[in-house]
Amino acid sequence: MGKTKILLADDHELVRDGIIALLENEDKLEVVNEAANGKEALEIIEKSIPDLLIVDIRMPELNGIEVVKKVKKDFPALKTLVLSMHDSTEYVVQCVQAGADGYLLKGSSKEEFLKAIYKIADGGKYFAGDISAIIVNNFVNGNPTQPVNQQATKKEPALDILTKREKQILKLILEGKNNQEIGESLNISKRTAEAHRFNLMKKLEVKNLMELTRKSRELNLI
Amino acid sequence: MGKTKILLADDHELVRDGIIALLENEDKLEVVNEAANGKEALEIIEKSIPDLLIVDIRMPELNGIEVVKKVKKDFPALKTLVLSMHDSTEYVVQCVQAGADGYLLKGSSKEEFLKAIYKIADGGKYFAGDISAIIVNNFVNGNPTQPVNQQATKKEPALDILTKREKQILKLILEGKNNQEIGESLNISKRTAEAHRFNLMKKLEVKNLMELTRKSRELNLI
DNA sequence: TTAAAATTAAGTATAAATACTTAAAAAACT
DNA sequence: AGTTTTTTAAGTATTTATACTTAATTTTAA
Incomplete structure (x- = not known):
């Protein structure tokens, strides 16, 4: 068997x-x-599909989760490993739902990193130790995590719903x-700023x- | 000449x-x-002084800037290169004032990284391209950046001024x-929470x- | 064992945000 | 040219935060 071709996306x-x-x-x-951002990653994939995408969760243009969603929809055979700088558990569930094959914190060691890559390349899944618990917990709490291509995508505020103003x-x-x-900065009434604030929130x-x-x-709105 | 001994601090x-x-x-x-945090870095340095400290700006326990300040005070011969994940310019001036010999964004390339290391190891300074401008600008604006050990430290709220509560x-x-x-979470009156909020701010x-x-x-208060 | 610091919480007044609704211009599309 | 969206901004009521001060307990350190 040949080498596993990897696309690395991190800003x-x-x-x-x-x-x-x-x-x-x-x-x-x-x-x-x-690739230095999510958009670039997708463009590269469209030209030549790698075997594994290693993607940072936070990137400009298009974040890791969005990239994984698109990849799993259009190129289901492409494996995905998501890296996160955030030791938080905030994104794990979203990643699983997006269909990621693995999720690692950057606090992981080289050994764990390689283990994850090989396991995923081999068709398996790899989620950093303490993370599995979160997924299981989320599952038993009646919020089963399923790949995005197997059920209706959870509706989420789109990236471009905000107007320029x-x-x-x-x-x-x-x-x-x-x-x-804000009113003073933009030369509008304080009440207008209030209205915009209310609407965007x-x-x-x-x-x-x-x-x-x-x-x-x-x-990545800002 | 022997090898440059490096201590690498990043969480x-x-x-x-x-x-x-x-x-x-x-x-x-x-x-x-x-070292996985600032405290650990200082402990290691006290045992055996390396030639160069490469330190991430954001770390638990003690952040990069604080580490550099302490290092420059106690071990002035030790060179320091600060790495920052943040593309922002927020910390540059603080780093220079702390006496850092270099500052690089993690968006830098391998080449720039090595160039910086060699230059600093050689007794020079290295600040990522766009950063020099900021320092100069700060200087001409009457806020000259000087190493912390050469003038009174700018008073800043200490790290441990907050009480446990x-x-x-x-x-x-x-x-x-x-x-x-907050009151409900901690079983205290809303008014007490208000008071704490007021005080800590x-x-x-x-x-x-x-x-x-x-x-x-x-x-790194949280 | 005291003095100092931390935690609690009330009073009072003002400022700001939230939660809407309505509606008139202005700008952007089709 | 006509329609939709965006931007503007006011009305009104309620909630929350800010900016203090004062002061009684409780905990911690000398």
């Missing part, structure tokens, strides 16, 4: 270079392509400005500032 | 492993030690809870939620 070149160096001695593996206002909100200050389905920051990051 | 093992793999072929460089409440604030909910010198999140991350 930090140094991290990519590190991972490539990490895989250099593995003669069953070969990084054939790199709303994005502008979101940015100012995230800079810590209040409605008064409703669109993003968040009910406070903290959820707003989380969601904004998640969706 | 993500995979990133460390990647960097080590990246330096494996460089026979003038040798990673002699690793305040940290507890901060955590809940950052989870998006309001004072009512005053201590951290922030005036809104966004500044609070930024500061919390910066100081």
